[in-house]
Amino acid sequence: MTPVAEQGRRRVVGVVLAAGAGTRMGTPKALVRSPDGVPWPTLAVDALRAGGCGEVVVVLGAAADRARTHVPIAPDVRVVVAADWAAGPGASLAAGLRALGDADTACITLVDLPTLPAAVVRRVLGPGSDRDVLRRAVFGERPGHPVLVGPDHRAGLLAAVTADPADRSAGAWLGRAGVTGVDCADLWDGTDRDRPHGATR
Numbered sequence: 001m002t003p004v005a006e007q008g009r010r011r012v013v014g015v016v017l018a019a020g021a022g023t024r025m026g027t028p029k030a031l032v033r034s035p036d037g038v039p040w041p042t043l044a045v046d047a048l049r050a051g052g053c054g055e056v057v058v059v060l061g062a063a064a065d066r067a068r069t070h071v072p073i074a075p076d077v078r079v080v081v082a083a084d085w086a087a088g089p090g091a092s093l094a095a096g097l098r099a100l101g102d103a104d105t106a107c108i109t110l111v112d113l114p115t116l117p118a119a120v121v122r123r124v125l126g127p128g129s130d131r132d133v134l135r136r137a138v139f140g141e142r143p144g145h146p147v148l149v150g151p152d153h154r155a156g157l158l159a160a161v162t163a164d165p166a167d168r169s170a171g172a173w174l175g176r177a178g179v180t181g182v183d184c185a186d187l188w189d190g191t192d193r194d195r196p197h198g199a200t201r
Helices: 004-009 038-053 064-070 089-098 118-125 151-163 170-179
Strands: 011-018 055-060 077-080 102-108 134-139 144-148 180-183
Touching: 011 038, 011 144, 038 055, 038 064, 038 102, 038 118, 038 144, 038 151, 055 064, 055 089, 077 089, 089 102, 089 151, 089 170, 102 118, 102 151, 118 134, 134 170, 144 151, 144 170
Parallel strands: 011 055, 011 102, 055 077, 134 180
Antiparallel strands: 102 144, 134 144
């Protein structure tokens, strides 16, 4: 069977945003482990790979040197450091988007979703799609991750998040661009982990 990442002559690259300082968590989330000791970046990489991404880019920022040790070492995993991560979430997203090839479709998720099931990734990716694909997981009425961005939309999203990286402008841009919601509420609750409950450091 053809891998999802190769269907429709497209390459899907997972992008894990893991650059933040984790103020409410009390530590950068890229340094957090699950209760059984697995680093959150590893969990994100594993979910994206199992869901159909042919490669994964992990964007680090705060405590990047320490966080690198929490990222799997493999030919299909790359680390990108967002030097300006402190400017806001848009800076790390921009760094991840710039790391992609011209024809790559991005499957974007957050490191603080340690229970993200591969089934959600697979549903959002779906079968082969066009360069202008733009869809995201939704959980009932609540938008979430992952977000799938085809190469035709990347310049617009990049412009939006670089114009004001401190603002959470990506969500507003997705709405204006006509993102399609993919309901995944039957698979998962989509809740992120902002506080140190059920996690170890």
